Amino acid sequence: MVRHLEPIRRLPDGTIKQVNPFSGTQVWTVPGRGNRPIASAAPAAHPITEARLGQYCSFCPARQYETPPEKSRLVRDGDDWRTLTGLLAEDLTATKAEFRRVPNLFEIMSVDYWEENHGYRPPAATVERRAAYLATPQGRAHVVRVARSKALASGIDPQKWESLPDDERLAWAHNFFDGGHDVVIARRHFVDGAETENQLASSGTLTPEEHYQYTRFTVDAMRDLYDFNPHVKYVAVFQNWLRPAGASFDHLHKQLVAIDEVGAAALREHDRVAANPGIYNEYAVNYAAEQGLVLAQNAGAIAFAGFGHRYPTLEVFSTSPSPSPWEQTDQQIRAVSDLVQACHAATGAEVATNEEWYHQPRGFAVPMPWRIMLKWRISTLAGFEGSTKINVNTISPFALHERVLGRMIELRRDGRIAPMRLDSECLVEKDPLRYLE
Numbered sequence: 237m238v239r240h241l242e243p244i245r246r247l248p249d250g251t252i253k254q255v256n257p258f259s260g261t262q263v264w265t266v267p268g269r270g271n272r273p274i275a276s277a278a279p280a281a282h283p284i285t286e287a288r289l290g291q292y293c294s295f296c297p298a299r300q301y302e303t304p305p306e307k308s309r310l311v312r313d314g315d316d317w318r319t320l321t322g323l324l325a326e327d328l329t330a331t332k333a334e335f336r337r338v339p340n341l342f343e344i345m346s347v348d349y350w351e352e353n354h355g356y357r358p359p360a361a362t363v364e365r366r367a368a369y370l371a372t373p374q375g376r377a378h379v380v381r382v383a384r385s386k387a388l389a390s391g392i393d394p395q396k397w398e399s400l401p402d403d404e405r406l407a408w409a410h411n412f413f414d415g416g417h418d419v420v421i422a423r424r425h426f427v428d429g430a431e432t433e434n435q436l437a438s439s440g441t442l443t444p445e446e447h448y449q450y451t452r453f454t455v456d457a458m459r460d461l462y463d464f465n466p467h468v469k470y471v472a473v474f475q476n477w478l479r480p481a482g483a484s485f486d487h488l489h490k491q492l493v494a495i496d497e498v499g500a501a502a503l504r505e506h507d508r509v510a511a512n513p514g515i516y517n518e519y520a521v522n523y524a525a526e527q528g529l530v531l532a533q534n535a536g537a538i539a540f541a542g543f544g545h546r547y548p549t550l551e552v553f554s555t556s557p558s559p560s561p562w563e564q565t566d567q568q569i570r571a572v573s574d575l576v577q578a579c580h581a582a583t584g585a586e587v588a589t590n591e592e593w594y595h596q597p598r599g600f601a602v603p604m605p606w607r608i609m610l611k612w613r614i615s616t617l618a619g620f621e622g623s624t625k626i627n628v629n630t631i632s633p634f635a636l637h638e639r640v641l642g643r644m645i646e647l648r649r650d651g652r653i654a655p656m657r658l659d660s661e662c663l664v665e666k667d668p669l670r671y672l673e
């Protein structure tokens with residue numbers, strides 16, 4: 237039974253109690269706790285060591301032989317962006333990758349998982365690609381080197397590694413040309429012209445055009461992973477930014493994980509949507525508009541300060557009639573990307589965030605719009621939350637709206653975000669999401 241609680245209730249003392257209409261998450265914002273400055277999660281402002289530029293971390297361009305071989309890369313020639321696939325190790329330095337898609341070295345769901353539980357076998361193209369890559373000396377050296385780091389990180393003794401026969405070494409590279417867990421890595425570690433180590437290149441420091449290309453390249457990878465095998469039910473897409481948000485490196489990247497179940501939260505949401513197909517208009521966008529929480533709008537998307545989230549959350553909804561991002565037009569993807577980039581820019585690169593994509597899973601009969609949430613990982617879950625399942629959030633949706641809107645106005649004035657309507661300029665008519673059409 238779904239109990240229809242008012243999503244946002246204001247108490248006489250200023251406490252704001254929220255219930256998420258989709259997940260049921262309960263959040264209280266207690267007055268007087270929200271004005272604390274947000275501590276930076278970026279590294280200290282030490283001067284950048286010139287000699288380490290391009291190789292600060294394993295995702296940096298000069299260390300591209302430390303990740304498994306690329307599935308694809310996006311290169312730029314002026315306004316022309318091209319996707320290159322099937323490159324050999326010898327080709328990697330011939331072009332500059334703005335974004336690279338590589339298999340995750342440590343997969344959440346391994347190729348073995350798909351093989352043993354679902355009888356997965358690599359298609360001929362994958363087998364051929366692996367053989368072609370291993371056939372060149374540089375390719376083989378690259379694969380063995382990355383396989384070695386994976387083996388050592390998994391506890392294999394370096395001396396034992398030296399004694400392993402070739403086929404046992406290559407077994408560690410089982411997923412290097414295959415699998416359902418990919419990473420999309422941006423080129424820059426720091427912003428252009430950075431002088432100190434805290435000047436990281438985040439989603440918000442990309443130009444709107446770069447951010448769109450990053451988004452579209454990720455959408456392409458998402459569609460591709462649905463084709464990885466017929467047992468894929470969902471492709472989770474997320475971006476962990478900075479260590480408190482779970483990132484291993486302070487280098488911009490997204491992850492995509494194909495999974496064979498949709499998860500309990502998505503099933504619960506499915507049931508709520510089945511009972512009320514218009515719920516995303518009614519309880520997300522219409523409600524946000526009624527509450528004065530809308531931040532920005534363009535021809536294909538709406539952004540608002542979210543409610544009923546454990547962490548302060550900005551939400552961007554696609555208004556397109558196509559629920560699947562890969563079926564949307566370039567303009568529709570661009571619209572979502574522009575608002576997401578603006579949310580990141582207004583948040584600031586020093587705030588740890590999780591960007592989470594949501595879309596209608598394969599096999600779900602109920603339509604769901606494509607939507608992206610940006611969660612500020614500025615607090616740690618404590619015993620109170622654990623024992624009561626009531627989360628105390630220090631920034632209310634209204635305080636979040638005010639804080640982000642102020643930044644968006646400045647960013648738009650400075651030309652750092654794409655053209656968009658802000659706050660009272662937004663024309664949010666009733667039921668602006670068209671996913672039911």
Ligand SMILES: [Zn+2]
Nearest residue numbers: 293296425487
């Ligand atoms: Zn890096």
